[in-house]
Amino acid sequence: QVQLVESGGGLVQAGGSLRLSCAASGRTFSRYTMGWFRQAPGKERTFVGAINGIRTSTYYTDSVKGRFTISRDDAKNTLNLQMNNLEPGDTALYYCAASPAISGINYRLGSNYNYWGRGTQVTVSS
16 A cells, blocks of 8 residues: 655745655555646646656656656655746646556556545646
8 A cells, every 4th residue: 555645735926836745655666656647626637747667757748848847766755746937727736646567557547546645736826
């Protein structure tokens, strides 16, 4: 069983930055593919980005490429999402997710992740 707890959300003006973190339990964290998803009010949950368990690759949805960066610290069982140049369209509840597959899954599909956090709210004002 893996437990995920997100933190770092808040209110920021457009153009600002936030750094989200996801603390994970479990001794095999380093072998998990980790992802970030978000859900805006009244909309479906969508993929933001992911990093595989061997840290060879990161993946992003087009709208955040060049602005968001995913990283992981396996020694601390922590997943991070650095968000720069935030836009009002980034306003959402952000979720951390984990898959026991090291790599090779369709990272964009939420159904491929077995474990989810409760989310942290990010609000970007214009």
